[in-house]
Amino acid sequence: MVGLLKIKIMRSFVVLLFLSLPFLCPAQAVNPVVENIFQRKSVRTYKNIDVSRDTLDILVRAGMAAPTARNLQPWHFVVLTDKELKNRLASELPYAKMLSNAPAAIIVFGDPEKSSLWMYDCSAATENILLAAESMGLGAVWTAAYPYEDRINAVMSVLSVPEQYLPLCVIPLGYPDRDNAPKDKWNPERVHYNGW
Ligand SMILES: Cc1cc2nc3c(=O)[nH]c(=O)nc-3n(C[C@H](O)[C@H](O)[C@H](O)COP(=O)(O)O)c2cc1C
Numbered sequence: 509m510v511g512l513l514k515i516k517i518m519r520s521f522v523v524l525l526f527l528s529l530p531f532l533c534p535a536q537a538v539n540p541v542v543e544n545i546f547q548r549k550s551v552r553t554y555k556n557i558d559v560s561r562d563t564l565d566i567l568v569r570a571g572m573a574a575p576t577a578r579n580l581q582p583w584h585f586v587v588l589t590d591k592e593l594k595n596r597l598a599s600e601l602p603y604a605k606m607l608s609n610a611p612a613a614i615i616v617f618g619d620p621e622k623s624s625l626w627m628y629d630c631s632a633a634t635e636n637i638l639l640a641a642e643s644m645g646l647g648a649v650w651t652a653a654y655p656y657e658d659r660i661n662a663v664m665s666v667l668s669v670p671e672q673y674l675p676l677c678v679i680p681l682g683y684p685d686r687d688n689a690p691k692d693k694w695n696p697e698r699v700h701y702n703g704w
Contacts, residue, residue, distance in 0.1 A: 544643045549690040551647020552606040554682025558589075559612045563644060567614060567681070570640035574632035582622035583630050586615040586667055593666060600662035601678065604651035610680035615663060617673040618654075627654060630676040641681055647688065648681035 568585045576582065588594055589612050598607035607613055616634050618626030634650055641648040653659045653675035663675040 544639060547690050548639055548642040549647075549688050550649040551682075551684045551688050552649050552680075553685045554606075554610050554647060554680075555685045556609075557611065557683050559646065559682060563646070564589075564612060564614070566644070567637050567640050567646075571614070571616065571633035571637045574629065574636045576629035576632070577623060577625040580623040580625075581629070582619040582626040583633055584617040584619065584673060585633075586617065586669075588613040588615060588667075596666045597663065597678065600666065601651065601653075601659055604678050604680060606649065607651075607678065607680045609682075611682040613681060614679045615653075615667065616676045616679070617669065618676055619673055621672055626674070627676055634677055634679065637679055641679075645683065646681050647684035648679050651678045651680065653677055 564587050568587060571585060572581070572583070588597075594607050594610065594613060597613075598605050601607065614637055616630045616637075618630045620626055623629065638648050638650060653663050654677070660675055663669065663678065664671075669675070
């Protein structure tokens with residue numbers, strides 16, 4: 509009798525837990541795209557496995573699908589897999605040392621002659637690349653070049669970039685070598701409805 513009651517209570521608990529899942533973890537409940545946004549995190553250590561050319565192409569395509577002011581698309585992308593170039597960049601960029609153990613990197617460049625809003629457009633492209641990487645089981649991290657003169661100069665010289673362009677960021681990427689949990693940044697105090 510007591511055993512039966514216990515089973516019934518347990519069953520009710522499981523049903524309740526199941527029904528409240530959408531409220532406990534709304535990210536999982538909406539759809540796979542939103543779930544992917546909530547799962548994205550900066551990843552700085554990688555397995556020693558190459559990223560295929562097809563995969564890198566998809567990441568750049570995702571970047572170029574971003575919105576841009578007046579649809580000017582003021583960008584270029586350098587895809588980097590060459591070990592020596594990655595090591596040279598890593599040695600010159602103080603906050604991108606993970607480049608030397610990343611199998612690949614994408615460097616996002618803006619064209620200030622084409623649009624004064626290039627940094628916003630390239631930021632949108634960068635986030636698209638980070639999200640696409642997450643969705644494909646890759647890990648990636650945005651490391652800043654712009655607006656730091658020394659980092660910009662390092663990227664320009666190592667990659668022989670024409671003067672007209674400016675690097676927004678370097679995105680080292682690869683297959684994560686460990687589980688990385690996304691940070692929970694939800695803060696209802698920062699949200700204001702219908703005015704501040
Ligand atoms: C504009 C910008 C510049 C960043 N620069 C660097 C960097 O130089 N090196 C680095 O390791 N991470 C860099 N990050 C990554 C942040 O440290 C990271 O996004 C932040 O800690 C939040 O963690 P999350 O990406 O896992 O949510 C940068 C991120 C942004 C948006």
